[in-house]
Amino acid sequence: MKKIIHALLFPVKEERGIAKILVAFSIVALLGFTAFVVDAGAIYFEKSRLQKALDAAVLGGAQRLLVSQDEAKQTAKHIASKNGFTITDIELETEAKAIEIEKTVNKKMTFARILGIEDADIYAVARAELVHSALVKKDGIVPVGPLLGDYQAGNQYNLNFDSGNGNKGNYGFLALEGNGSAMGETIKNGSKSTYKIGDEVLTEPGLSWGIARPAFQHRIDQDANKQHCQVYETADFDCNRVIIIPLIETYKDAKGRDIVKISGFAAVWIEKVGTQNNHVITGRFMDFVTGGIFDDNGTETNLYRVKLVK
Numbered sequence: 001m002k003k004i005i006h007a008l009l010f011p012v013k014e015e016r017g018i019a020k021i022l023v024a025f026s027i028v029a030l031l032g033f034t035a036f037v038v039d040a041g042a043i044y045f046e047k048s049r050l051q052k053a054l055d056a057a058v059l060g061g062a063q064r065l066l067v068s069q070d071e072a073k074q075t076a077k078h079i080a081s082k083n084g085f086t087i088t089d090i091e092l093e094t095e096a097k098a099i100e101i102e103k104t105v106n107k108k109m110t111f112a113r114i115l116g117i118e119d120a121d122i123y124a125v126a127r128a129e130l131v132h133s134a135l136v137k138k139d140g141i142v143p144v145g146p147l148l149g150d151y152q153a154g155n156q157y158n159l160n161f162d163s164g165n166g167n168k169g170n171y172g173f174l175a176l177e178g179n180g181s182a183m184g185e186t187i188k189n190g191s192k193s194t195y196k197i198g199d200e201v202l203t204e205p206g207l208s209w210g211i212a213r214p215a216f217q218h219r220i221d222q223d224a225n226k227q228h229c230q231v232y233e234t235a236d237f238d239c240n241r242v243i244i245i246p247l248i249e250t251y252k253d254a255k256g257r258d259i260v261k262i263s264g265f266a267a268v269w270i271e272k273v274g275t276q277n278n279h280v281i282t283g284r285f286m287d288f289v290t291g292g293i294f295d296d297n298g299t300e301t302n303l304y305r306v307k308l309v310k
Helices: 003-064 069-082 111-115 183-190 208-224
Strands: 092-095 098-108 119-132 134-139 157-160 194-196 200-204 242-248 257-271 282-285 294-296 305-306
Touching: 003 098, 003 119, 003 305, 069 092, 069 098, 069 157, 134 257, 134 305, 183 208, 208 257, 208 282, 257 305
Parallel strands: none
Antiparallel strands: 092 098, 098 119, 119 305, 134 194, 134 294, 157 282, 200 257, 242 257, 257 282
C-alpha cells in the first residue's frame, strides 16, 4: 500500500517543482518583455522628439542664411532650445546655402536595468538647404507690379511710375482684390487670394497717391521698433516692409482699367515713400526666402525656398 501511495504522490510533487520553474521563467520573460516594450517606446518617443526639434531648428535657421551664417546658427540654437535641446557649435554646421545639425542624446533606461541595460544613445541629424527656384504661385502679395526684368539684389528701383510717366493712365498699381480703398487694404495686408504666373489681373488706373502713399507708409511704420528691419541687408520675413510683388510682362497695351499678365514674383524691401511732389515708392530688390509653390524649371528671380534634405 505504501508503494502504491508513493507511486501516486511522487509524480505530483515532481510536476509541482516543474511548475515553479516554469512560473519563474515566465516571470523573467514577462519582465524582459515589459522592459522591452516600455523602454523601446521611450526610446522611440525621444528619437521622434529629437528629430522634430532638429528639423524645426534647421528650417528656421535656413530662413536666416541670406542674412548671415551666424544669424542662422543663433536662430537654429534658439529654436532647438525652445523645444528642449541645447545645440553646441560642434553639433552645428553652416554653409552659404545650407545648415546641418547632428546630435546624440543619452536616455536612461527604466525596466531594462533589470537586464543590465542602464542607458541608450539616441542619434538624429537634420539638414536644410536653400534652393534658388521660381516662385509660381503665392498668396499675400502686394498690388504694385513693376515690369519683368533682371533685378539685382541691393539695387534701388521705383516700384511704380512717377506722375507723368504712366502708360495710358496706368502707373503700376493693380486692383488685385478690388479698386479704391480695397487696393489700400491689400497693400497693407497682402492679398487673401492666391495668384500664379500667367494670371491676368486688372490694373488700377490713375496715380492713386492718396491711397497708395499712406498704405505703404503704414508698412514702414509697423517696423519702427524693429531694428533689423531698418536696412534691407538684415530684413527678414518678420518685417512688414518686406513684400512679395508680382512682376508684369508689359503695360504697353493696357488702356485705363485693363488686363495685364503676371509673369513672375520678386521680394522687395520698401525703402521710402515719396512726398506729395514725388509720387514714387522706392524699394530695393533682395534675395529672400519665402513659402509658396515653386517650380525648379521656371525662370528664377530673387526668391528661395527651404528644402529639408535630411
